[in-house]
Amino acid sequence: MEKLRQELRRGILVLAVLGSLRQSHYGYSLRKQLQDAGVDIDEGTLYPLVRRLADQGLLISEWRQSEGRERRYYRLSEEGSLLLASLSGEWQQLNSCVGAILGVGRETN
Amino acid sequence: MKLIDRYMSAVSFYLPARRRDEITRELRANILDKLENLAEQRGWAVTEQDVSAVLKELGHPQQIANSFLPAQQLVTAELFPFYRQVLGYGVIFVFVLESIRFGVVFLNSGHLAIAALLSGLVVKALLMFALVTGVFYVLSNPPGGDPLFKPYQHWIPEQLPPVIHNWQRIGTGEQAIEFSSNLFLFLLLHYPLFMPDEVMASLTIGFAASSKPWIPWLAAVVGFSLLFNMWNLRFSFWTRSKLTVSAVLNLVVAILLLCMSRLSAIIAESGVITDGRIVSIDLANKVITAGLFGVGLWLLFQCGRDLYRIWQLSRAF
Structure with missing residues (x-):
């Protein structure tokens, strides 16, 4: 059961991270923003995911000094923005289709 | 040595040298942010026990280091059915090889070397297993990322056996x-x-x-x-x-x-x-x-x- 839940969440998390990084965030602030939005993701999953997206050229990163410490800030690259638009469309379509299926199931029950 | 330094040292041990500094630098910054946030919430400085709990929650150093690296598999799920088939043919090959050896020994000496046959089968089967698995490891993790071999790309439905x-x-x-x-x-x-x-x-x-x-x-x-x-x-x-x-x-x-x-x-x-x-x-x-x-x-x-x-x-x- 847990494995199925994780599989379902995996793809959605990428979409949530890309969506959040339309604005600049460093690792911990990104996690806070996702948490505040109701998407709970542990750090051991989030930080490697962000790095992988950056390695794929979907994010731009830069080191900045703030509050006496250095932090790595990420934001969407041009390629990342295009992917986000494409994935968002896909998500909206899937969401409405699956929503309709689930709705039908509930009505027949 | 602080607990966080020990953790970073352990994580860096499991990372390739070229990515070590970049990943540990960022990971350290993220952990310090979390500890800072924790201190703000409580109103006093964090203790070593708090650091320990945060690190424990983050995960084992080897696990964390591994999650930053591209996923590697001994044999990918896509290649696994073909891998199993090749192992099967490898078993046939080992059987044939050992049968020949057994036959030659029998004819030379009149001695039925059953124990040698069995040990030869086990040793050669293990060797074959290691060899085939090694080849499939390379095929599953190709240099550059592009697959070297796609066993299921060219097939024709008409050629399926009439079973x-x-x-x-x-x-x-x-x-x-x-x-x-x-x-x-x-x-x-x-x-x-x-x-x-x-x-x-x-x-x-x-x-x-x-x-x-x-x-x-x-x-x-x-x-x-x-x-x-x-x-x-x-x-x-x-x-x-x-x-x-x-x-x-x-x-x-x-x-x-x-x-x-x-x-x-x-x-x-x-x-x-x-x-x-x-x-x-x-x-x-x-x-x-x-x-x-x-x-x-x-x-x-x-x-x-x-x-x-x-x-x-x-x-x-």
Whole structure:
């Protein structure tokens, strides 16, 4: 059961991270923003995911000094923005289709 | 040394040198942010126990380091069915190789080296397993990321075997046993053709005069069976025509073996003085004739099974 839940969440998390990084965030602030939005993701999953997206050229990163410490800030690259638009469309379509299926199931029950 | 430094040192140990600084620098910044946030929430500085709890929550250093690296698998899920098939063929190869070795040892010494056969099978099977797995590891993690080999890319639906019943598929184990036993018999029956003269002269046993007239017949049928086995390796499923060939072969070999089992002697001493390893030719002949009788009955059963299966397939069309 847990494995199925994780599989379902995996793809959605990428979409949530890309969506959040339309604005600049460093690792911990990104996690806070996702948490505040109701998407709970542990750090051991989030930080490697962000790095992988950056390695794929979907994010731009830069080191900045703030509050006496250095932090790595990420934001969407041009390629990342295009992917986000494409994935968002896909998500909206899937969401409405699956929503309709689930709705039908509930009505027949 | 602070706990966080120990953690970073442990994580960096599991990372490749070229990515070590970049990843640990960022990970450290993220952990410090979390600790800072924790201190703000509580209103006092964090303790070593708090740091320990945060690190514990983050995960084991090896696990964390691994999550930053591209996923690696010994064999990918996509290649796994093909990997299993290659292992199956590897088992056949090992069986054949060890059967040849076993046959050569038997002919040279008259000694049935069963223990050596078993240990040879285990060692060579492990070696084959390691070799095949190593090749598939490279195929699963190709340099540059582009797949080197796609086994399922080119296939044609029309070429799928016309299989109705599950028994029509010929298993790798079944093929391994049939092929290696036929090859062993083939080599045993043809040993004068490939053995050097000096080895022939030193053989301690040979076929008895009473069994010699049967050998060419048996050799011919076993040779044909080997060709049939190769055909089955290429097309691993039973059809009516293949079952007919199999039934005829099984019947012919069964008749030959049952007739030979009635002979007084199958093997005889060649006259070469031995170190006493051949305990008793009489006992060996009794074991061999009983074996021939048993195998003959088994092949008769297989012939009957083939005929029943031909009937089953005839009903299906």
